[in-house]
Amino acid sequence: MFEDVRLVIFCVALSDYDQYAINGDGALVNKMLLSKKFFENIVTHPTFDQMNFLLILNKFDLFEEKIERVPLTQCDWFNNFCPVISRQRSNININNINSNPSLGQLAFHYIAVKFKRLYSSLTDRKLYVALVKGMEPVSVDEALKYSSEILKWDEERPTFGLSEYSIYSTDASSFSH
Numbered sequence: 001m002f003e004d005v006r007l008v009i010f011c012v013a014l015s016d017y018d019q020y021a022i023n024g025d026g027a028l029v030n031k032m033l034l035s036k037k038f039f040e041n042i043v044t045h046p047t048f049d050q051m052n053f054l055l056i057l058n059k060f061d062l063f064e065e066k067i068e069r070v071p072l073t074q075c076d077w078f079n080n081f082c083p084v085i086s087r088q089r090s091n092i093n094i095n096n097i098n099s100n101p102s103l104g105q106l107a108f109h110y111i112a113v114k115f116k117r118l119y120s121s122l123t124d125r126k127l128y129v130a131l132v133k134g135m136e137p138v139s140v141d142e143a144l145k146y147s148s149e150i151l152k153w154d155e156e157r158p159t160f161g162l163s164e165y166s167i168y169s170t171d172a173s174s175f176s177h
């Protein structure tokens with residue numbers, strides 16, 4: 001815990017949805033559910049009150065490969081994931097999320113919205129989300145660039161008269177890819 005922190009970067013491995021770990025009570029728990037619980041604790045902690053949060057959804061490369069074999073519904077939190085898939089699917093480029101998304105991209109979007117809704121229900125604020133492949137430096141750099149942008153927007157915010165501008169709204173549409 002430091003003074004002068006204006007942004008918390010919270011990192012979750014997407015590929016954890018079918019993994020298990022032992023919790024504090026010695027029980028076997030899904031790792032994504034453990035991350036969710038930890039996320040809830042951190043975002044509601046008084047230290048981070050009114051702070052910006054950037055959620056990094058990491059290990060997208062492993063996730064995209066895994067989701068072709070293991071259904072996302074393995075994790076109870078994602079039990080209503082029911083994507084509509086185009087026949088001409090593409091796994092080539094993580095930037096084409098709106099044109100012809102792969103199953104992994106659709107699932108990433110679904111998970112991001114799950115976290116965004118959870119966050120806004122707990123804080124009444126907007127969660128920023130970035131998609132990352134930790135083994136690709138460019139992907140990590142882009143997420144860090146996004147975090148700088150968030151801080152810049154925050155500095156400029158008072159200039160614009162706040163809520164009239166959709167960029168600052170609490171909807172589920174702010175992603176960095």
Ligand SMILES: Nc1nc2c(ncn2[C@@H]2O[C@H](COP(=O)(O)OP(=O)(O)OP(=O)(O)O)[C@@H](O)[C@H]2O)c(=O)[nH]1
Pocket residue numbers: 013058059060061062132133134135
């Ligand atoms: N393929 C892949 N590997 C990654 C990625 N990010 C981190 N790793 C690797 O994952 C391993 C575990 O690293 P971390 O996730 O940082 O460590 P951890 O939280 O202790 O480990 P996990 O419980 O496995 O997540 C290391 O070998 C990293 O190099 C990623 O986006 N893709």
